[in-house]
Amino acid sequence: MIDILKDRLISFAGMTLDEVSVSLPYWQNRTIPKGDFYNKQNVVCKDLGIVVKGIFRFYHYDPETGEEKNMFFFSQGQFIVSFGSFIYQHPCRYYIEALEDAEIIYIPYNYLQNIYSSHGAWQRFGRILAEHFFIQSQRRAEELLFLTHEERYVNLLAEHPEIVSRIPAFHIASYLGIKNQSLSRIRKRIADKQQQ
Numbered sequence: 001m002i003d004i005l006k007d008r009l010i011s012f013a014g015m016t017l018d019e020v021s022v023s024l025p026y027w028q029n030r031t032i033p034k035g036d037f038y039n040k041q042n043v044v045c046k047d048l049g050i051v052v053k054g055i056f057r058f059y060h061y062d063p064e065t066g067e068e069k070n071m072f073f074f075s076q077g078q079f080i081v082s083f084g085s086f087i088y089q090h091p092c093r094y095y096i097e098a099l100e101d102a103e104i105i106y107i108p109y110n111y112l113q114n115i116y117s118s119h120g121a122w123q124r125f126g127r128i129l130a131e132h133f134f135i136q137s138q139r140r141a142e143e144l145l146f147l148t149h150e151e152r153y154v155n156l157l158a159e160h161p162e163i164v165s166r167i168p169a170f171h172i173a174s175y176l177g178i179k180n181q182s183l184s185r186i187r188k189r190i191a192d193k194q195q196q
Contacts, residue, residue: 001027001029001052001105002024004050004052004105005020005023005024005027005050005105006020008050008077009023009125012079012125012128012129012132013121013124013125013128013129014124015121015125016121019119019121019122022115022119022122023107023111023115023122026107026108026111026112026115027105027106027107028105028106028107028108029103029104029105030049030103030104030105030106031101031102031103032054032098032101032102032103032104033098033101033102034098034099034100034101034102035097035098036097036098037095037096037097037098038056038080038096038097038098038104039082039085039092039094039095039096040092040095040096041060041061041091041092041093041094041095042091042092043091043092044085044089044090044091044092045081045082045083045085045086045092045096046086046089046108046109047081047086047106047107047108047109048079048080048081048086048106048107048109048112048129049079049080049081049104049105049106049107050077050078050079050080050104050105050106051074051075051076051077051078051080051102051103051104052076052102052103052104052105053076053100053101053102053103054075054076054098054099054100054101054102054103055073055074055075055098055099055100055102055160055163055166055167056073056074056075056080056096056097056098056099056102057070057072057073057096057097057099057167057171057175058070058071058072058073058074058082058094058095058096059071059094059095059097059174060093060094060095061095068174069174069177070171070174070175071094071140071175072136072140072175073156073159073160073163073167073175074096075160075162075163079129079132079133080096080104081133082094082096083130083133086109087130089109099166099167099171100166100167112126143155144177149176149177149178149182149186150186150189150190152175152176152177153172153176153183153186153187153190154190156172156175156176169183169184
């Protein structure tokens, strides 16, 4: 756990070993079986996590239609959180579900706030984290507005290279906003281009 934290926090926010060490007593381990949840819709997200193993989907469930829409995926080495819920401590609008047996390390909201208030390096981390999730959200909105389904698929593969072999195609299709048949056609076009 300590090695993962050092690697992730130093590379993400430029922290020193001493600055990382301040937080070590507050991080905890958690295993999440496939199909279980990191956080649920209408529940406050109380932890900031780092994925050690596994893939999670971040999705909205509409109780009126029964429809699920995948918005993001989190995989190894990434921060995992419903950021708006976490920051404001308001109920979450999304589910975060493990698509594989997963492991995370996490820090509870209150402990993180205490570190923010007493260490400048951790205040910088909080700013960088907020910028990171803002950019992720903006990028997702721009993908939906400006990119074709195929371009979105290529971007997804760049961010999560192993995702195609690890999760069901219907989750990927939901993320792209298409049906499984359309995803099959996109995969075939990409495979044909690679063979040329």
